[in-house]
Amino acid sequence: MSSAxxxxxxxxxxASLGDDDLYRRFFQAHVPTARTIQRILxxxxxxxxxxxxxxxxxxxxxxxxxxxSCEPLPGGGADLGITVAPQSRGWLxxxxxxxxxxxxxxxxxxxxQADVLVENRRMLAxxxxxxxxxxxxxxxxxxxxxxxxxxxxxxPWPGPHLAPRVLxxxxxxxxxxxxxxxxxxxxxxxxxGPVAHRQCPALAGEPCPLASNADLVIDTVPPDSTxxxxxxxxxxxxxAGVPICVEFPADAPTTGNRPTIPRRTDxxxxxxxxxRLVARPAEPADAEPDST
Numbered sequence: 001m002s003s004a005x006x007x008x009x010x011x012x013x014x015a016s017l018g019d020d021d022l023y024r025r026f027f028q029a030h031v032p033t034a035r036t037i038q039r040i041l042x043x044x045x046x047x048x049x050x051x052x053x054x055x056x057x058x059x060x061x062x063x064x065x066x067x068x069s070c071e072p073l074p075g076g077g078a079d080l081g082i083t084v085a086p087q088s089r090g091w092l093x094x095x096x097x098x099x100x101x102x103x104x105x106x107x108x109x110x111x112x113q114a115d116v117l118v119e120n121r122r123m124l125a126x127x128x129x130x131x132x133x134x135x136x137x138x139x140x141x142x143x144x145x146x147x148x149x150x151x152x153x154x155x156p157w158p159g160p161h162l163a164p165r166v167l168x169x170x171x172x173x174x175x176x177x178x179x180x181x182x183x184x185x186x187x188x189x190x191x192x193g194p195v196a197h198r199q200c201p202a203l204a205g206e207p208c209p210l211a212s213n214a215d216l217v218i219d220t221v222p223p224d225s226t227x228x229x230x231x232x233x234x235x236x237x238x239x240a241g242v243p244i245c246v247e248f249p250a251d252a253p254t255t256g257n258r259p260t261i262p263r264r265t266d267x268x269x270x271x272x273x274x275x276r277l278v279a280r281p282a283e284p285a286d287a288e289p290d291s292t
Contacts, residue, residue: 009064010037016085024120025083027141040069040081047072049103053084053092068096070104070112075159077147078104080114082123089122097126105150111158112150118142131155131199133191133210134173136182144173147189149209153199154191156209163187164278167214169221169231180267181274189214202234203227211239215278218261220247232258243277 011031014022019029026032043050053066065085070078080100084093104112113135116123119142127146131153136145149155157165165187168175173192182188191210202208211217217235221228223246235244247261259277261270 006041007034007037010040010067013064013067013083013085017083018086021086024117024123025081027115027117040067043069043071047107048078049100049107049109051096051099051103053088053096055088066092066096068100070100070109072109073113073158076109077111077113077158078109080112080148082126093122093126094129097130101130101148101150109150111155112148113145113158115143115145118144128192132173133189135187135189137174137178152201152209154201154209157187157189157213161187161213164215165189165213166216166218166274166278167191167210168218171221175218175220177265177267177270180271184271184275186274186278200231202238203230205234205238207238211235211242214242216274217242217244218247218274219244223248245273245277 011034014025014031014037017025022031023029026036040050048069048071050069051067052064055063055065057063065088066083068080068082070080072078082093082096082100084096101112114123114127116127118124124144124146127148130148132146132148133155134144135147135158137143147155147158163185166181166189168178168188168190169192170190171192173190175190178188178190189210200208202211217239219228219231219235221231223229223232232244232246235242243259245259245261247263249263259273261273
């Protein structure tokens, strides 16, 4: 797609969206410029992938009802965008995303990334169904950056291994200390864990690509729950060389021979502990930070 007719078809698709839908897609409440539309149309020229869905009307006309594309990023990933006409939602979005993932994988793209408004439940549900982790977030507006793998339900770490990697397993995909840990120079990925991500490879007896390639795992899944105990046992069996630190409520029992972080621990103490664990797996006696 790159002709004037293609650009008009995309413009008509975007014009069919309300202000809220436009903001969720483009972070602006108006139809994108001709330059933006042309960039979407030509993503394949830069090594990306662009797909569209069309509907054959009863009168013989052909109407564009969906588009998705991914723009290459350094390190083997690509930035994802997707639009579905209001009348085609509920079935077309998952189909388009799966088609994009399959095509991207065939072209050597290892992961798809997207900035998603927290209020964009439809897009987050799509990502959740595929399996995802988050690599960043902002508060104003409230945005999470999600990563989906193209080769399986668990994404790989995006980009080269340039800094120590900290994997956090946190129900809901958010962790209170992630901003401070990133600011201290670590790569951080937050996985929703087995509560939301029921396709967890570790619980299926398979090594997790995130945990296997992490320098530290922080497990915030309640250790006294069935899922929490199963996850810790799976890590001990499958990822024995990766240090694991358990975050637990102040009134919860300790978790044996593992470093621990009491919840509501000061961010500076959390960063200090992580720095020690990445440099040298700590003994339980000297690993617990002061809580505030």
